[in-house]
Amino acid sequence: MKRRSFLGLAAGGLTVAIALPGCSLLPVLPKRPLPTAEDAMSWLRHEQGRYTLYLPRAEMGQNMLTALKQVASEELGVAWAAVQVRLPDTRTIRRVKATVGSDSIREFALLLAQACATLRDALARGQTQGLLAAEPRPVESLRSFAGRGRHVGRPAPLEQGLAIVRGAPLYAADVRLAGMVYGRVLRAPVSPELASRAKTLSEDAARAVPGFVALLRDPGLRMGGSEGVGIVARTPGALVRIEAALAVEWQIEGGFEATDVEALIDVNARLAKGTLAHRLRDDAAVAQAPWDIDLLLQVPLAAHGALEPRAAVAQWSQPEGLLRLWVGSQDIFYQRDAVARQLGLDEAQVRVQACRIGGAFGGRMLCTVEMEAAVLARRLGGAVKVQWSRAQELQQGFHRPPSQHRIRARLHEGRVQQWWHAFATSHILFTNAAMPRWMQTVSSFVGDAGAARSAQLPYRVPQQRIEFDLARLPVFTGPWRGLGAGPNAFALETAWDLLADKAGADPLAFRLAHIDDSRLGAVLRQAARLGRWGHVLPIVPGKLRARGLACGIYKGLSYAATVAEVEVDASSGEWRVLGLSCVHDCGHIINPDQVRAQCEGNLVWGLAMVLSDGLPVGSSAVAATSFAEAPIPRLPQVPPLAVELIDSTQAPTGAGETAMVCAAAAIANALAAASGCRATRLPVLASDMLAAMQSQATTRL
Template sequence: MKRRQFLTAAGAGALTVTLAGCSLVPVIPKRPTSTTDDALGWIRYENGRYTLWLPSAEMGQQISAALQGLAAAELGVPPAQVHPQLPGTRHIARVRATVGSASVQDFALPLARACATLREALAQGQISGTLAARDIPASALRSLQPRTGTAKEAAAAPGQLRAIVTGQPLFAGDTRLPGLLYGRVLRAPVSGEITSRPQAWDETAARADPACVAVVQHPRLLQMGSLGLGIVVRTPSALDRIEAALAVQWQVEDGSAFEQAAIDERIDIDTHLRRGPLQHRLRKDDLPTDTAWTLDLRMDVPLAAHAPIEPRSATAHWLPTADKSPSLRVWAGTQDLFYVRDVLARQFSLDAERIEVQACRIGGGFGGRTLCTVELEAAVLAQAVGAPVKVQWNRAQEFAQGFQRPPSSHRVRARVQGGRITHWWHALASSHILFTPAAMPVWMQTLADLAGDSGVARGAQMPYDVPLQRIEFTAQRLPVHTGPWRGLGAGPNTLVVESAMDECAQHVGADPLAWRLQHTTDKRLAQVLRRAATEARWPERPASDATTLRGRGISGGIYKGASYAAAVADVEVQRATGQVRVVALWCAHDCGLVLQPDGVRAQTEGNLVWCLGMVLHEQLPVARSGVAAASFADYPLPRMGDIPPLHVHLIDSSAPPTGAGETAMVAGAGAIANALRDATGVRFVRLPVRSADVLQALSTRA
């Protein structure tokens, strides 16, 4: 459509656009290892100013401050002289996604080497040109040496904190462009796993509203099974109004309806075990068939949402070029800007160099911002109307169209002999995480399943010494989309492991701390367990009284074989109401060398709050063939009044830095669940634990 035709039609109030087809072949994310050569492109010096192009997304984990502090320490300048910037794909070479708590682990060493190279060049009077990479050993880098006391804290820098509190534009939703329009893609109110498409709508009603610019039909608005219908309007406030006026009727695949029961049945662990060994085994020692189990524990963890404060947003703008070929610029809060570029290049049959994706700060990612969703919607709508378009999901879309933490069903059997666990069998059924069905069609996921989804298995291997173990799992595709969620499987899996460890200790009358220390030879795990217990004054168990039951629990674990955490929780339970309150949490955290202590503490506190939510609050409702939550009123989260004092203790370490963003997920939930068991004498096996569950359990026990 020519620009003059577009302006004429848009002036009339509405425009219906139907464009050509597109490829549906999924794009595979690339995960390169960054080198010093790459890092030399992250740090720039010009006219006395240092600019740091951040290789990691910033989503509240303070990685910008950590890398800023590292660069400043290596360059020998105050942190304020290093200016961190979120890059676009044209600023730096491809980097891996910001996932797996690996930003410091992946980027600290190459960045430190690049900064050391730049420092030495400047000292020699070289102030322009391109530098050659030097393979400087970590022991020779200033920024990676252990620091103590005030020196350690001096590495901290404000990063974007001033910009946040003064309201400067940082997020994708803050993007403003001349002539900006606003878009939304309407979808059937069912799961994206179900085939659905618009069948009929009232376009006349939309045209009657002067704010309506376009109604867009396009095959590129297909996300898995859901084909959407786009609208473009002049003001954000008109989106709801025009969506209501369209009154879209949806065609939904016959026989596809489901409720919560269908999900429960699909992952029921006992059903899978009756069929024989599970598909994947992490440990496959031969267990005697006549084993007399001391413990036989079934636990179930429900579906959960990421629930970021900021719903995702993207702005797309198609730009003219000298050779009249299309060029696309996108602003997005994404954990993988290069993957977004790759998807857009495939969808629009463009050379990737003609697409620039500009990273924006993310208001909460947690693994949920790894796919190309709203970015593609914005690009399709912007191309259709020939103007820049911003698409921002509302809260209902964020719940319904994102992927979720999969539910999981567990059975743990253990045998205790001679005061030790001698046999251990942990079987679990869940849904896919790394092989997310939100991006993988069935045929591809079936092939990937031959290897097994390591995200589902994360944390299932116990960190304790037991001679004979069988650990097995299966991942079942569910009618709702699942995927990465903070810590992947580590949160639910270690919660179950630590609950079972406590039950074994209860059986022999052992102290839970001593029981864990007895079963580990890992010095770092023992260290965090002892440190958390010392800070909490472990032997001083809180006493119950006539109105309140009180309990204390401990838990520990290893995240991705590299980072360690242990936690102690104190809880109170009101006898009359069943209300549970966590009154204190202590956590010892060892992630190797800490570059930015405030950031690590903040991330650890965030993990502990997520753990509290996992045990006591969070369950995403499913009904009418999809996610039933439309607002936070439908999805209870811990509120400020639910958060106890959080005492985080960082272990001084000279080991290389490892992940901090998800580590405490292996400790907090188990500590809370075990404290609840200690207070009530009841092991709650279905989460979350609500007041009604506690009252029923107490009455049954009585």
């Protein structure tokens, strides 16, 4: 959203906003321009028969380097080796929007193909010098959208694949510059949402540590309410010793516990006060008659779990008046804007180089470690690297917000007649990690499309009421893979399975009876076939086995369905997934291997939601400091993954996050079918499963 549009939506706009007590200047807002044909021309260079493509997207493991090189090679009609792909800096290409929302192929592939066709035709005419103007042309005239070709529609060599295996310097943490020193910003051991500052510190003791370079206090090191203390050393190890010698005592205002976070998203308490603030649909009759299902589902806070802790290198060159940054960010132009604003520099004085990102999942949007490195480098007048630890990633980053869902529905003659979904969560797009309280309050008037993603039913129900509330939490929350799609789709697909049970219907047949969208029906039928839905599972003594399924539509564009097969130990409640089968339809496919890899990644994320995701909150902070407290699935816990792709002549619609709409729910539904106990709180712990089964057995007796 443009700043002007945003302010226009707020009653009174900027005049009202700056009159609020305690507010500051508007933070730098990301610009999200849609790419144009002229933009695409800036991505290409040609010289003496060799082509260079400057990637207009961040490379964070989704392998856009490979996919967009396939488009370029196909459209140019050249050999694979003739095209070199590079990650850009902010002076190399025109501004592009952040790499978010599974939009890279959908929004950039066609424009790149048109630009390549323009270049190809110019070279065929003998034109080898100068700049070319964009020549948009229809899709049917483009080689890369004509179906399977020499490069498109086929697997391709993985760009940077060999370099990754060999440990080549691809990431921001790999950057080495002459005279570079190492920095760290110390913060109070509480959530940055709380106001905190250093009360006392032992500066003389720190200066006595070998390798000490500087101790810096600067307004630019502030994060939320946290005032940071910058330390710089000649080696990373010296940073550890300097931090210990400083022995900082912190002054902290306020505090909270895990129960305070849960209370803020208590959907029942909010419903008791009346209707919720935001409505996605409002045509359901809320009668006093009994509901066929009345379900409360709880999804906890969760971390991104990227394997690479974030890092940045900044270098200030005084003669040029130029600040250079090497970053692993989903939006290098936002990094430039934020740093330029904070340091009082012109945009031309800040040059940001994109580096490969070791996993982002929505978590590398803001200017955090990049700002820390920039401030320290400018103050010192040289090159500084700042590398976050895993504890900093967990305690200073933002996370998937927790949510509570109350779903009620009524059946009539075996069909769902009324649906009421109310949920409470925190902000995602309007994250408190970037927005001051007053600004987030204003933004709440327009809701949060990220929090609402996939809350709309993909099924035919005549009367629906879908509403939600947003609460600012004392921990940072923001975009997480698929935004609200994972939690919201888990809630509605769990409820839909329960409705099928109430109707005495097969879950597959029940879904198909409520589906009007032929593409959704197709992926569901094909997933059922792939996952052997309806086939009898072998009996294993002491084990309970079953299948479950789920399906959905991501952003109204891409389709997925998943069948999960699980096994539960009847004596311990321990469970495991034996297999996941997924069918995926994202339109025209550029690289089937990479689309399949994205599906597999989402299936593992869905497994994590049910198995282990649940970031603990302690006294005034995220309590986790490592993967031990915030685990991700280990290889032995990941089952065989079967993925089938539906290729079509439809335009590409995005693959990066689609299967989030069905992976977790398929597993949870399978666990319910196996054990007879439906999980209403994630993750599903073995102890909870055992207690539920024992309670159920006692009830039967």
